[in-house]
Amino acid sequence: MATDESNYPARMARLTARKIEQTKAKLAALGTRDEDDYGLVLPPASFKVELPARDATGQWSGPRAWAANFRWLMENHPCYIDPDDAIAGRWMFMLSRMRLGYQLSRSNFAFDYSHLEPEQKKYDITPGIGKDAHFAPDYQIGLDLGWGGLLAKVRASRRTIAAKPVFTNDNRSQVSNGTNVNIEPKIAGSSSVLTQGRAQSAALADSAYALELLDSEEQAILGVQTWIRHLAAAADDRAMSEDDPARRANLEETARTCYAIVDAPPRTFREAVQWIAVFNMASRTYNRDGAGGQLDELLRPYYERDKAAGLLTDEDAEFLVFCLLLNDPHYYQIGGPDADGRDQTSPLSYLILEAAGKLKASCNLTIRVWDGMDRRLFRRGVEILLANRQGCPRFSGDKALVEGFMRSGYSAELARRRIAVGCNWMSLPGLEYTLNDVVKINVAKVFEVAFAETERPEDLEKNYVRHFRAAVDVTARGIDFHLAHQYLNEPELMLNLLSHGPIEKGMDVSHGGATYYNMAIDGAGLAVVADSFGAIEERVVKEKALSFAALKAAVAANFEGEEGARIRALVQGAGRYGAGGTAADRWAVRLTEILRAEVAGRTTPNGFKLIPGWFSWADTIRFGKAVGATPNGRLAGEPISHGANPLPGFRKDGALTAMAAAIASVQPGYGNTAPWQLEVDIGLANDPDAAEKVMALIEGHFALGGTLVNINVVDAKKILEAHRDPSKHPDLVVRVTGFTAYFNSLSPAFRQLVVDRLIREAV
């Protein structure tokens, strides 16, 4: 490649500065958002989206309509070119959010599930019905085939399926005839839509659907290929007007790279990086998918080949990875064991880590920590975490993840290949469908229902279990409903391409296309419930400082009045989950046993495997609004606890080890996670052993059974300053949960939560 080594630091600085400008523009145009940065940039103001396949209500569904709209977006997508960037393109639209009435918490769904809604509401369940992505693609498929190869695979599969006897059914046009979608908008209580849906499902799960799906996949690929050609042409155009010779050379190289990958599989490191970036951007444009892969292993063959041929230096490789990470904060893993249990750390793992270290922007890189690992990679990761204070990298715990997934019935080989590619989640690239991180049961709400109907404290656990079981029941039925209809609502046109099965079988990944179905159900609000049970045990049952009836009255009245305030102080003073050895600590473990028994101990009515986790994503504020006051002294509407974390103030000294031990004790144990979310101003800046101490903390947590550590080593002063005046530190990046974001793009309420979570070690 045309090298421009001496200039890399300056180019990185300019790219970073532009990224901050883009973030400011996004903030001004879109307002604060408690979400990932995603790498999205704004389209030119003059750009008009005119999707061809929308009905009068602003909706569409079915493969053909999705493909038509997606192809339109790709073919008309503005071409972002930055002469400093080694990668062409940025993504600008999220098709899945363009349906009218889209909400982050609730997806548009063309099928009526109002029969499930009363109970979903009762337990504040986020059912995940109609949610997309949240499982991992296998990039290897795409890197091996290229877009042309994928197209050929789709066409070949279509021919094979078309040659078989076709079951025709006139109804199919009603579901998926593109521009003229006949699915009625959801009408609560309308049973006809449901029965019609069932009949169609049965009819469409045949070759007719397969043909439409594969036709649609073809349309999607053609759209992407056109966009790549446009990117190449745009880079070429830009090169013509560029005076600086180095930038001009870069733009010409970018154009060459793009032309090379329109059809053929990537051959060089740069082509592979651009290929991955194109897939990422296209998949983001389709439906926000952000799952990456084992980046060091995916790129290693290209790296080794180009280096041996003298085409690539380490500086080139680092810069290209820097551009890839800047392009989009997809979740990548580095290090960890391969399927046979050998460490995958390579020189490229280090280059990727260093590139992430130089990136002063949102980045979601995970280092897998395990017994056979190269400890220097772990150490270097911690050093970067301490030096950069941007919440990157984060760390996953191989031992508990592998043991857990094996407990779910899989081999050690598969368990090792299930890697960190999402906010809280692991996935088998290209092999499983999961609905990871989108199905949530608000256990604080479940507790509220149980508490309200309980008269004697000794009945509370039994009532909680009964209601939790009912909550899991309706959640499981919702998952079945999703799996039965999602392929008609929103097929995974992009992720199907990089999965093993959907194209071959002509079945959407959500509907029989995938090899494995491991459906995730996360509990949210653990600490609120554990502390509530703990306070009742300590204050009511043991000390008898308070009667159950008086507590119930105070909770019902939101602790108002003098008596309410007294009772609130009393329950707040009880030992908390996280402190170590308290009643609440024991309850947190018990609640986890209940979660395991009720989720992992059963399948959905249709027989799909369920895997439990504790995780609230960034939704603690929304969940909190649904729940009245709780016996731990939490007021009505206040946010619930984050993930598996104890509530802020769980110990006077905020003990890191206490938190690590507590969260390790509530691991769900079947291969999904209960992440430890840690914000700490560790005050160790001058301690030469700081990295060793943080490593010991992480390793200790994993030794006790921990699965994932999302860690922010922060400068408390800077965070507090930025909270007061967000414009002061536009470059401040924090790890919100599994994802990182610019601090000033978060809402004030959410920034407050991050500040509250902060643990300041005594100096």
Next chain:
Amino acid sequence: MDNPQGIRGVVFDIKRGVAKDGPGLRTSVFLKGCPLRCRWCHNPESQEFEPERAVTTGELCGMETTVETVMEEVRRDKVFYAASGGGLTITGGEPLAQPAFTTALAAAALAEGIGVAIDTSGFAPWSVFEAVLAAADAVARTEQDSPHAADGTVRSKLLFLYDLKCMDGARHKVLTGVDNARILDNLRRLDAAGARIWIRCPVVPGLNDSDTDLAAIRAFVAQLRHVERIDWLPYHPLGVEKYAKFGKPVPPGLP
């Protein structure tokens, strides 16, 4: 002492996951009571031997407890001590001012393979230091019956975090309320006994931070053989508001 685990002491705080004051990740147990009155003391609530209440908030500081109760808390972080080379820090106040409790707690931790650091002003009778060293040696003797015991491992798990505040005896008395002769003598004897020592020097602008002061400390330490490091601890005005909280006058002369 039939049951050393039952020995009682007054503790005013236990902090877990402490990443300073000794190697690795530690649990710090704060013992109440100190015979000194350092002007810069961060923990004025640690000075009296009896439990006391904050005059402002009424919260109780200090609780009588047993070695076993404290050990329950200390044990929780064993995995982190092992991963980091950390352990228990007995601090205060002046831990050697509750000699029986400190000795029994140190012995209990050492017996479970947990490293111990004793954070001391050095102002205690030599016999107390002797008792702690003897307790460690006693643990070592019982361990010799075990096939895993290696010579000297128990002694190497015992560390003294030893304060040196000012080499000038008269000024030491003004700044801390006591003369330093016994402190220096104990340090020499501890060194001669082969104990592991880290020296810690609070450096307070205007009080003990002159070049002569620091040079004198360096010169004294240079004569010792078992000092592994010196830490100069910068002054933070953190404890100041605590004086009001516990109804005590703020000492004069602070920066």
